[in-house]
Amino acid sequence: MEKPRILEVRxxxxxxxxxxxxxxxxxxxxxNICVIDLVSSPGAGKTAFLEETLxxxxxxxxxxxxxxxxxxxxxxAKRLERSGVPVRQxxxxxxxxxxxxxxxxxxxxxxLEELDFLFIENVGNLVCPSSYDLGEDARxxxxxxxxxxxxxxxxxxxxxxxxxxxxxxxxxxxxxxxxREACYENIHAVRPGIPIxxxxxxxxxxxxxWFAYLKDLKKGVGSRAKAV
Amino acid sequence: xHELSIACSIVxxxxxxxxxxxxxxTKIYLKIGKMSGVVKDALLFSFxxxxxxxxxxxxxxxxxxxxxxxxxxxxxxNSELGNPPIFRCEHCGELTGNLIQGKEMELVSxxxxxxxxxxx
Numbered sequence: 001m002e003k004p005r006i007l008e009v010r011x012x013x014x015x016x017x018x019x020x021x022x023x024x025x026x027x028x029x030x031x032n033i034c035v036i037d038l039v040s041s042p043g044a045g046k047t048a049f050l051e052e053t054l055x056x057x058x059x060x061x062x063x064x065x066x067x068x069x070x071x072x073x074x075x076x077a078k079r080l081e082r083s084g085v086p087v088r089q090x091x092x093x094x095x096x097x098x099x100x101x102x103x104x105x106x107x108x109x110x111x112l113e114e115l116d117f118l119f120i121e122n123v124g125n126l127v128c129p130s131s132y133d134l135g136e137d138a139r140x141x142x143x144x145x146x147x148x149x150x151x152x153x154x155x156x157x158x159x160x161x162x163x164x165x166x167x168x169x170x171x172x173x174x175x176x177x178x179x180r181e182a183c184y185e186n187i188h189a190v191r192p193g194i195p196i197x198x199x200x201x202x203x204x205x206x207x208x209x210w211f212a213y214l215k216d217l218k219k220g221v222g223s224r225a226k227a228v
Numbered sequence: 229x230h231e232l233s234i235a236c237s238i239v240x241x242x243x244x245x246x247x248x249x250x251x252x253x254t255k256i257y258l259k260i261g262k263m264s265g266v267v268k269d270a271l272l273f274s275f276x277x278x279x280x281x282x283x284x285x286x287x288x289x290x291x292x293x294x295x296x297x298x299x300x301x302x303x304x305x306n307s308e309l310g311n312p313p314i315f316r317c318e319h320c321g322e323l324t325g326n327l328i329q330g331k332e333m334e335l336v337s338x339x340x341x342x343x344x345x346x347x348x
Contacts, residue, residue, distance in 0.1 A: 006340075009242075009338055012335075158309070189312075
């Protein structure tokens with residue numbers, strides 16, 4: 001047997017995903033479409049929040065669509081279809097996160113040029129999605145008042161990799177004795193400076209601020225598209 | 229647990245880098261940042277499963293864990309963060325989001341045993 005030798009590789013472990021995500025980002029920018037990835041723990045209210053977002057943006061005349069990751073069921077997609085916009089379910093068959101390849105595969109047949117916003121509802125999980133770039137312009141982490149205040153400290157990676165934090169079910173804040181100050185402090189402790197919004201999908205709270213954020217984000221995408 | 233997906237990506241990358249069909253990987257050197265979202269023990273566990281029936285089977289993973297380091301723009305000093313990582317400068321107390329290390333997920337090198345080339 002010959003002596004073992006060392007081969008230098010120096011390569012990102014998720015290089016393939018990152019390259020594909022980079023390609024997707026290029027495609028999105030060329031089509032002047034703004035892409036938002038929603039992450040949260042299961043039950044934080046992603047679907048209710050997204051349903052309201054899609055419905056209202058659609059009413060305002062924006063062309064929107066959604067890709068919805070779910071472990072096994074199509075329930076979320078069925079709920080979101082009620083908003084009247086194109087929705088596709090990505091069943092991950094037990095995989096705990098979405099990858100760039102799943103996004104690419106599920107875009108087939110959609111004319112991206114026709115769309116203003118694409119929302120990706122990631123699998124409900126505060127750990128695994130954080131490592132995978134999907135080519136999005138912004139990652140929004142949702143945090144329900146029912147989850148308490150210390151989730152950001154327990155799951156710092158997902159909060160740190162997000163661009164905006166959205167507190168959901170704010171209509172229940174009082175009942176849950178939600179400590180707003182502690183929650184803000186914990187979010188900023190792991191992601192200094194991140195914007196925080198307070199929302200309720202059920203009561204329609206906080207959507208003006210959310211849409212102001214989205215429209216700003218879209219302007220940024222538009223200027224990048226022109227620069228390409 | 230996404231470490232199985234990560235382990236499969238490692239195996240795939242290692243196999244692509246092996247010089248020929250008869251060479252085998254015996255050790256794999258990784259650098260994993262503590263803010264990468266990868267749990268070392270979960271990765272070690274998944275790795276054994278991911279290497280089944282590959283030329284990486286039997287190889288060991290050598291993981292260097294990199295601490296989380298932030299740079300403070302106010303006092304121009306670095307701080308190593310603890311657990312949980314509070315993004316605060318340990319020198320002046322200012323919050324800083326300027327992460328300079330901790331998200332790495334790098335396959336650094338592979339120890340390879342070259343088998344005898346077969347005449348095919």
